[in-house]
Amino acid sequence: MPSKRQSSLSRLLFWLTVFESPCLVSTAASKQGRAQQPLWSFVDPLIGTVGPRPGSAIAGGNSFPGASLPWGMAKPGIDTSYIGLPNGSAVDANAGYTPLGNVMAVSMTHVSGSGGAPTYGLISQMPLFGNLASVNLADNMTYAQNRSLHLESATVGLFTTTLQNGIKIEITSGNHTGFMRYTFPNPETSKNQSAFNVDSTMSEPLTTNEHDAHVLVDLTHVLPAYSTMAYSQKYVRGELHVRSSSNSLPSYYGSATYAGGWPQPDAHTIHFCGNFSVPAGSVLTPTSDHVQQSPNMVPGAGTFTWQHNPFLPLSFTARPVPRGYSDLRSYSGSGMGLGALFSWSSTQERVNGSLTLEAKLGISYISAAQACSHVQEELPHAKSFDDIVAHGRQEWEDKILSKIQIGDDGDATSNNATLKRMLYSALYQTGLMPIDKTGECPVWNSSDSKPYYDDHYTLWDTRTPAFYLDLFPSSPRKASCPLAVQNWNGRVQGGTHADMVLADGFVKSVRALSGETGRGELDSRIDWEEAYRAVMKDASVMPERNADPVAFDGATKEGRGALDDYLSLGFITRNHTRSVSRGVEYPQNDFAIYSMAHGLKKSQEAVNQMRERAxxxxxxxxxxxxxxxxxxxxxxxxxxxxxxxxxxxxxxxxxxxxxxxxxxxxxxxxxxxxxxxxxxxxxxxxxxxxxxxxxxxxxxxxxxxxxxxxxxxxxxxxxxxxxxxxxxxxxxxxxxxxxxxPGMHWKTVNQTRAIVDAFYTDARNGYPGNIDGGALPSWLVFNLMGMFPVPGQPLYLLSAPRFSWLKVSLFSGTAAETWLTIRARNLSNACHYPQKVTWNGQELDRAWLKHSEMAQGGELVFYMGDEPKRWDVGKRPWSLSAASL
Structure with missing residues (x-):
């Protein structure tokens, strides 16, 4: 769920070409005759999944390593429980994944790089194998499985892991769908399902079979918040319907409603539609040995309920009750958990064929019918699992990764494999959030003409610089995002930074304070008057004070909760929490509003008021x-x-x-x-x-x-x-x-290089903290390019690039599409100080560029040397108090 749900201004897109350095003599082979390595192969989704302590997720990036398309709504991946630490504590698994945790489920929704209490991990499956006598299906502690890390891998479009009991899990995805392939072990070599010793699977003994494969569906599954149980997610109610699909195998659909999570949103409902298939060569067939017999039963499927209480300890003694019908429903306050068990047996006593099962699962915030449509459209029967993997990789290449291509002329800086992996992995991680929910908003109608993005988790994090990496859209569809403001807000840490994001788009694509106009970088259908009304509401209307256990003054859901002090005193007192943060961030938001008021030609009184408040x-x-x-x-x-x-x-x-x-x-x-x-x-x-x-x-x-x-x-x-x-x-x-x-740019170069080299790597602990929904990866991308955006201003501060030649596609897919080339002549580890910098052939005496300059396209060239040089002695970057407007 989001912190402040606003439409995305879309993705920064880049394009890089080959560079033959005129300054360095290369002894390496030329690009000609060498096969091009696909860019997705440079991406390691596991970067950021480990913290400073080897093998531990604590203080790590909380990166999501599962399968996803760019900004995909579905993010299927494993959910792990990181409990039983020596001190008796547990660790929140914000993205579901932890390197040492036991697998509890494969679920459909995740965020990436978030802090605070976990959100999502909803709509799940769990593959089980063999004898279930020691398993309580209502207690995931009895079937949780460790996995073999050396058999675990993550690449673009495919996540693979193998559980301790031998089940191999492979996961890929569509925009609203997950495609799971479960390969079960030969019974003669498999291990027991669980070491836990409980009486039986359910409240009534059921037949068990060492050769059988199962998939458990548990609607109550969420990612819990062990660290702050007050913010933990909770299952509220649901419905589950089991049917036979067209291939005579079981399928299911329904919905589940959840509350809680870090942003403490209102209860929200997610619909689902799942079906199973047995690929060619597999010897699995449905078995009803594990379900209650009834006249209307679906072969191979059984339903069950149990008394569910999210406030009970992790392990409890309630047993599921098998139900003899295929339609279940629970209501708010009923405390009834809903689940289903799907089972298959092998067609041979000794298995010679594979024991492979495929599961397709769609989700929707509108209806189960729409979730089923997503499965049909995104995972058609004619497309194999491997086809979907290949499609996902192509989507990432086309929409994101191919927009930065590094010149491959044999130069050492061009072929630095570590930096390449860092760049493309970071670029990939900026495409995981926010999430494209176009057509999936249950509150108002969203369509291709009015795209809807959310899960901005959070704008306090991503306002700098992730959203400015979003400035350059990849397609007109994303460029035309309207303002989307609804009451699904999450939590506001300081200021109202949607104001910053909107103003940044305005001053770059419409009109800057200097009077310079944009080139149509963003679609003309954006209603900037509506945007202005929204930001003015932030600046003038005190929000309701919600109760929050960690902030005595409340008002953490939306808006500016300290406006009473701010408007009456011009500052904020300790009568409010975070008084210093709010006291300096509100004026930044007001500057953003001032920029919009000036550009929209509002009254002089309105313009002057916001300029003063800035x-x-x-x-x-x-x-x-x-x-x-x-x-x-x-x-x-x-x-x-x-x-x-x-x-x-x-x-x-x-x-x-x-x-x-x-x-x-x-x-x-x-x-x-x-x-x-x-x-x-x-x-x-x-x-x-x-x-x-x-x-x-x-x-x-x-x-x-x-x-x-x-x-x-x-x-x-x-x-x-x-x-x-x-x-x-x-x-x-x-x-x-x-x-x-003036004259200090060389220190910027020193510090930015030192930071990248000391705190960013291509290892699994390659980020200095959680990646905050793409904030840290976007900072890295800008640094490797050699520039940094100033929030809310059409201004870029220069550092120095880490590659010899980059060519960047700006505003790809729009009428303003153009090209930016960045070169670093004579670049090496020893020669990394700019001696001079030119823009389109003209020598610069300032270490910054205006957006209006860069948006025209052109060539930015850094001439490198081994000693610092004070070349930047000209005009300083723009500042409000030094400006004459």
Whole structure:
């Protein structure tokens, strides 16, 4: 579920071609005569699934490694339970996957890279094998299976794992469908289903058979929140119908309603439609030995119910009750869990053929009939499992991966396999979220002409830079996204950052503050007046105060919960949680609204009002707050909490800390020191001024990257030991801020290279923290390209590329489609400092580009050397206080 459900502005698309360096003599073979390696082969979906501790998911990227199409609604993958740790604790499996967890199910819905309590893991199957006498189908602890990591793999479009009992699970997907292939072991070599010893599978003894294969459907299955049970998801009600399909094998359909999860949404219903098939060569046939006999039974299928209570411990003694009918329904408050068991036996006592079963499962937020239609359209009978895998890989190549192609001329930088894997894996992970639910919104009608994207989890994370990687659409369909604002909001950590996303699209595609107009990068059907009304509501209407156990003032669902202080005082007091975060983020949102008001030619009063409010971050800036760093001296001036009488509240205040860093703290998931650099990306000239001028600003930046000065505090999950946190969104732009001081670009190059090399790899622990729905991967993509977007402004700060030649397709599929070529001449590990930079042949004296320049297409060339050079002595990047409009 989303934090703030807004339409996506769509995906950044790139195109890269071959480069023959005029500066380096290559002894490698030329590209000619070598086979092109498919770009999907450079993607490792398992990057980001492991944390700093080998084999552990703790503090990892929470990346989703299962199967998905670009922005696909269906994300089928394994759900694991990471429990039984030495200290008796458990770890949340936010994306379902953990490297050491036991497999509990294969479910259809997942997010990628989220923190907080898990969301989704809904609509599941679980393959079981052999004798079920020791299994309680209502208790997943009795059938959970470990798996063999050396037999586990993830590639684009295909996830494969083998359970300890020998069942091989292969998963691929369509946009709204999952396609699972279960291969069961030869009974003579298989292991027992479970080591748990319970009385029986169900409340009545059933026939068991060592040779039989099963698939369990359990509508109550969710990804639980072990760490914060108050936010854990809960099954509410459902219905399940079992039928015989056209191939005489069992099928099923129905719906289930769930509540809870990190964003605490209203209860939502998801519909499903599943069927099974036995591929050629398999010797499985349905068996009814495991179901209650009844006149209307479906061969090979049986239904059951049990008393379900999500608040009970993981293991309990309730036994399912077999039902003699094929239609089940439970109601809210009934406490009834619904399930079905589908069983097959081999046609031979000693198995000579394969024991393979295929399952197709569709989902929909509209109806079970629509879920069934998705199965028919996306997984037609004429297409094999391998066909669907190949189709998925082609989709990723066409829509995302082929838009960045690295010149392959034999140059060492072009053929750096590690950087290639990092680039394409990161680019892949930016395409997992948000999720395309066009035609799947149960609240209002969405269609191809009005696309609908959600699961922006969360805009606090993805506003920089993931959504600016979204600026350049891959197709007119995605470019035409309208504003989509509904009451499915999740949680708002600080400001209302949908304002930033909308304004960013506006100033780049319609009209910037400078008066420059866009080139039609976004579709003309976007209703910017509607967008303006939405952001003005954020800026002026106090939301209802929802109850939240971690924030005493509530109002964490939508809007700006501290508007009462903000509008009356111009700052926010400790009468509100996260007062410092909100006090500096609301003005950023107001600057975004100011940009839209100016471009839409609103009244001068409205324009002036929002421009003034864009400077209110200064009201949250304590000019006397200070801290001392050993060996570096005193640093003065930081954002801080205030009292209503305008005095500063310094109780339990430390610029080097964020307290608990959570919802109840002064500042959300960032140290005061970190936040000082991100208080006003729209007015860095003023930020430099309040920090003491250029020299003091650079000195403070330098201190940010020195190891040993920072500590990991509370929920902040710091990576490294510096005050700068490479895995934290408020720190994302910090290494680029040297560009605001003439002659300091070389320090931007130093720090960005050092960060990538120290904290990003192509290993499974290759990210410095959870990837936040694509935020960290998009930061990496921009850094490997050699630039970074300033949020809410048509401005890109330059660093230096890590490849010799990239060619980027901008606005692919629109009338504004054009090409951007990025070259780095004489690039090597030793020669990575720009000596000069040209744009379309004209030498630059500034380390930034306007969007209006880049959007025209052209060639950006960096001439590299082995020593820093102060080439960037010209005009500084735009700032509000230094602008004349």
């Amino acid at each position: 400077s209110w971050w200064q009201n949250q800036w304590n000019p006397t707050a200070n801290t001392t760093l050993k060996g570096l001296g005193i640093f003065t001036g930081f954002p801080g909490p205030r009292n209503a009488d305008k005095t500063w509240n310094v109780t339990a205040y430390d610029p080097l800390s964020c307290g608990t860093c959570g919802w109840d703290a002064d500042i959300y998931e960032a140290k005061i020191w970190e936040t000082a650099f991100s208080v006003a990306p729209h007015d860095m000239a003023k930020v430099i001024d309040v920090m003491g001028g250029d020299e003091a600003f650079v000195r403070r930046l330098d201190a940010s990257f020195m190891p040993g000065l920072g500590t990991s505090v509370g929920a902040n999950n710091d990576a490294g030991s510096a005050l700068f946190n490479p895995g934290n969104e408020p720190s994302f732009a910090t290494p680029f801020l040297y560009n605001y001081v």
